[in-house]
Amino acid sequence: MFDYVHDFLKYLDELQLVDSSEIEFAYFLARLYPGISVKQLLIGMAHLHFQKQGHVAIDQELVDRYRIITRLNSTSIILGEEVITHPCIGKPGDFKLFIYDQDLLYDHKGFNNESRLANWFRVRAGIEAELSENDRSKLINKFEASSNDLQVKAIANSFFRKLLFITGGPGTGKTYTVKKIIEEHKIIFGNTYRINIAAPTGKAAQRINDSLANSEDSFPRAVTVHQLLGATNSFSPFTNNQKNPLSIDLLIIDEASMMDLALWVALIDAIPESARVIIVGDPYQLASVESGSVLNDIISVFDEPDVNEAIKESIIILSQNFRFSDKTGIEHVSSAINSMNADEMLSLLENNNDSDIHLIEPSSKYIQEVLEKYAIQPTVTKGLRTKMHEFRILCAVRYGPYGTNRLNRIAEAEIKRRLKIPQSQEWYDGRLVLVTKNDYQLEIQNGETGVYDAESDTIYFKENKRVNRIFLKNYEPGYCITIHKSQGSEFNHIAIILPDKEIPLLTKELLYTAVTRARQSVLVIGSKQIIAQTVTNRIFRRTGLKKRVHV
DSSP, X not given: OOSSHHHHHHXXXXXXXXXXXXXXXXXXXXXXXXXXXXXXXXXXXXXXXXHTTTOSEEOHHHHHHHHHHTTOTXXXXXXXXXXXXXXXXXXXXXXXXXXXXXXXXXXXXXXXXHHHHHHHHHHHHTOBOOOOHHHHHHHHHHHGGGTTOHHHHHHHHHHHBSEEEEEESTTSSHHHHHHHHHHHHHHHHOTTSOEEEEESSHHHHHHHHHHHTTSSSXXXXXXXXXXXTTOSSTTSOOSOSSSSOOOOSEEEEOSGGGXXXXXXXXXXXXXXXXXXXXXXXXXXXXXXXXXXXXXXXXXXXXXXXXXXXXXXXXXXXXXXXXXXXXXXXXXXXXXXXXXXXXXHHHHXXXXXXXXXXXXEOOOHHHHHHHHIIIIXXXXXXXXXXGGGGGEEEEXXXXXXXXXXXXXXXXXXXXXHHHHTOOTTOOOOTTOEEEEXXXXXXXXXXXXXXXXXXXXXXXXXXXXXXXXXGGGOOSEEEOSEEEHHHHTTOOEEEEEXXXXXXXXXXXXXXXXXXXXXXXXXXXXXXXXXXXXXXHHTOOOOOOOSHHHHHHO
8 A cells, every 4th residue: 555645646646547536635635634544535535436426425335446446456445444533534413524324425415415305205205185074085085996096096195195206117107197186186276276397307397398288277387496496597596495495285396317316405495394295207217417316216115025104105106008008119128128138128129020119230321321311301301390309319428439429410411411501501491409508598498409490590499489599509419319318308209329339328227218218119229239238237326315215
């Protein structure tokens, strides 16, 4: 081991073994705590390293993994022994930089956030909602006969419980159930009953608005969670908080799998005790970009044999699929991905007995054919432009030969050639663009796509929204988008393009999210080896939330 901290950090810096931010953090710790050992520094750096990957805490396995990254394989570092003796690390209740609890090392904020959220879930799950005897009798009579129907049970529990989770895969009726909950609550409590709907992203909020817009009844308009909490831009603080809670009776949060730990805590701070809360989402999708996997952690408690009955009653897992028939391949493929069954997944894709799923090996010829069908033809043929929002190419990565940046450039170059316009000209009639940042003034959200109309110099979005080109600041071509950007969206036909080599980003959650964006057909472009490795690789984030909720 190194005799001096400076030698250790210089060694890491020269070999570029870790990110510079981790080295800077180590210098900060060394200055703040002059007596800190190299082993303790390494643990602090490991925490920062894995926190950037979405972990809330680190355990012995992650410490060992970081030793390998820093090429200190032969050095023994025992998490418990190394941390409990240092003044920057405390136990629950201490005001220290790090907190060590249940064999996990947290930073102070992460520990407090997780503990507060777990306590909120436990307490709220055990609270029955207030109802008059008359309303209670009416509801029991109305729903008792259909108590075995999970959708009906969810609707009933939305009245009787202060907290309810409604989860399930694509096509299991989550949005339909939300719609019926809103309708039934209006019937029981009247039009003065205050209902709010929110989702983590603008795209997800737009999707639920589109789904509810088909109803003849008037429904509350979904907004982003940030807008719900009072943010006016990406940097403004939330105006709704513990001191200024939301004025609501019922709050519905959709696509909750995308919410990170910090946003969850900000949300529960703003929810009044009197409100009912319904959380909707698919726990098998990608976790949040930032730290935590809150929805997955909570739903996984359901399978524990000794789970508290109140918590179990607060979780409804919808399983019957209403979107896909038994003969449709999309549901079968998504199930195979979820069960990490690579052989079944490949068999389903290769047999092609289902017309809605296909597999082709990656090659420049096939990539060009995909770009032609999903991007070029709908743009250059005016009659097909109404179908542009039905097709989308999803990529796992932004960079490289199979990334969104390169494929969008190829598509746009060919479109310009066909339209006989200069390659240097950015805008052209029919151009599809993707918004990359929320713009609250223009009322457009990150992830929304729009089509440019040259005659009016305007970009048209869904719901008759339009924005003059000169006002749009944050955008990129929208023919190929990352799978992460596609969350909260649905398209009739999607093509999934995987990279030609294995990378840590390729997980079953990523592929599941991509496949379940499709309503009618899925085309997967990737090698069998990469697909098999992707299906058998899963996201796992170190948190203590499941254990804390289950206590």
